[in-house]
Amino acid sequence: MNHLSPSEFVDLVEGTLDAPRAAHAERCEACRLSGAELRRTLELGARHAEVPEPSPLFWEHFSARVRDAVAQEPVPAGGWLAWRPGFVAFAALAVAVIAVGPFIMRSAPVAVAPGTTVARAGETSAAFDMTLETNTEVWEVLTAAAADLEWDEARDAGMGMQPAAVDRAVQRLTTDELNELGRLLQSELGRSDE
Amino acid sequence: MHTRAWPWTSQTQSVHNVTVTNPTDSDLVAAAREGSREAFDVIVERHRRQVYQLCYRFVGNHEDASDLAQDVFVRAFKGLRTFKGDAALATWLYRIAVNVSLNKVSAKAPHPESLDAFERQGDARLASRDESASDAVLREERATQVRAAIARLPKKQRATLILRTYHDLPHEQIAGILGSSVGAVKANFFHALNNLKKLLS
Numbered sequence: 001m002n003h004l005s006p007s008e009f010v011d012l013v014e015g016t017l018d019a020p021r022a023a024h025a026e027r028c029e030a031c032r033l034s035g036a037e038l039r040r041t042l043e044l045g046a047r048h049a050e051v052p053e054p055s056p057l058f059w060e061h062f063s064a065r066v067r068d069a070v071a072q073e074p075v076p077a078g079g080w081l082a083w084r085p086g087f088v089a090f091a092a093l094a095v096a097v098i099a100v101g102p103f104i105m106r107s108a109p110v111a112v113a114p115g116t117t118v119a120r121a122g123e124t125s126a127a128f129d130m131t132l133e134t135n136t137e138v139w140e141v142l143t144a145a146a147a148d149l150e151w152d153e154a155r156d157a158g159m160g161m162q163p164a165a166v167d168r169a170v171q172r173l174t175t176d177e178l179n180e181l182g183r184l185l186q187s188e189l190g191r192s193d194e
Numbered sequence: 195m196h197t198r199a200w201p202w203t204s205q206t207q208s209v210h211n212v213t214v215t216n217p218t219d220s221d222l223v224a225a226a227r228e229g230s231r232e233a234f235d236v237i238v239e240r241h242r243r244q245v246y247q248l249c250y251r252f253v254g255n256h257e258d259a260s261d262l263a264q265d266v267f268v269r270a271f272k273g274l275r276t277f278k279g280d281a282a283l284a285t286w287l288y289r290i291a292v293n294v295s296l297n298k299v300s301a302k303a304p305h306p307e308s309l310d311a312f313e314r315q316g317d318a319r320l321a322s323r324d325e326s327a328s329d330a331v332l333r334e335e336r337a338t339q340v341r342a343a344i345a346r347l348p349k350k351q352r353a354t355l356i357l358r359t360y361h362d363l364p365h366e367q368i369a370g371i372l373g374s375s376v377g378a379v380k381a382n383f384f385h386a387l388n389n390l391k392k393l394l395s
Contacts, residue, residue: 006380006381006384006385007377007380007381007384009384010365010380010383010384011380013387037391038384038387038388038391040391041387041388041390041391041394042359042387044340044394045340045344045355045359045387045390046359046360048333048336048337048339048340049251049337049340049341049344049359049360050337051246051247051250051251051360052256054246054256054260058260059242059243062242062246062260062263062264063235063238063239063242065260065264066238066242066264066267066268067231067235067238069264069267069268070231070234070267070268070271071231073268073271073272075229075231
């Protein structure tokens with residue numbers, strides 16, 4: 001008969017092992033010794049790791065601390081009302097992204113090829129400045145909409161990011177859009193290094 | 195939102211305008227969700243010792259354990275609306291306590307209270323009345339070794355050992371707390387005991 005499994009050893013030391021397997025543990029010296037050692041360790045651990053009882057005053061003090069900390073939290077309302085503000089903010093953000101996202105991407109400046117004339121470069125620069133200004137305004141709208149958004153609430157409401165969603169979105173971008181995405185990422189990385 | 199007054203006392207509470215003697219945890223959770231901070235006070239009073247002791251077993255010192263236990267109750271209050279009630283409130287609180295404790299011990303190596311600190315506190319409560327002072331010292335030294343050995347166990351083994359051995363929770367409840375199967379809990383318990391034996395030998 002097979003030796004006891006880890007799960008069965010636990011049942012053995014806790015006295016809940018079924019009779020046939022307990023009979024094996026009696027007959028098999030290896031299982032019997034292992035079981036006895038486990039039991040000794042369990043007793044040793046149980047005997048020597050008491051938690052010192054804090055002062056009786058501690059509990060009142062503790063409850064008061066929790067009360068003070070909880071008093072600074074809003075009442076946790078349940079149901080739909082609880083996540084409605086977050087939902088509204090998230091929905092507004094989603095609508096804003098859908099509405100202005102393509103505009104941001106399509107209006108992104110086109111990379112200037114080598115040999116481009118000065119006049120052409122100047123036009124591009126002006127377009128780029130205008131795009132930056134527009135992007136800033138759009139960005140302000142988006143950040144304002146997202147300011148009250150609790151990510152946990154959005155996630156609890158089933159609005160979290162789906163696996164591979166970013167990969168799929170990136171695969172759908174055009175070359176220009178990918179260039180602009182790269183520029184924005186470089187810009188953000190540069191900012192985080194400052 | 196509509197709120198009610200909740201005149202809580204230690205024995206008799208009013209829930210949904212009906213006076214209830216010894217309200218259940220579910221009654222208290224329902225009242226706390228409706229805005230009764232007094233109901234939440236009763237929840238804290240009811241579960242604070244177990245939560246504190248669980249946290250203590252992870253961090254091994256009073257200061258961190260009391261901070262963690264406070265954090266557990268604040269998180270519980272904030273998450274009351276997500277508590278579905280399909281598990282016991284105690285199980286849910288234990289789950290939060292295990293998570294915050296494991297996060298804490300991951301971020302910072304545990305530093306169990308030293309023997310000196312123990313002696314400075316003059317806390318002789320651990321020693322039985324007929325135990326000599328030297329026996330008490332040896333006993334506390336051994337306890338410190340056991341706590342240090344437990345602190346070196348892998349996370350899930352440590353959590354399983356603590357919940358099973360010191361809080362006497364059934365394997366099924368531990369499985370619910372740790373998000374594991376009963377078989378995995380038993381296997382973790384077995385490996386925890388084996389590793390503890392090696393660490394103490």
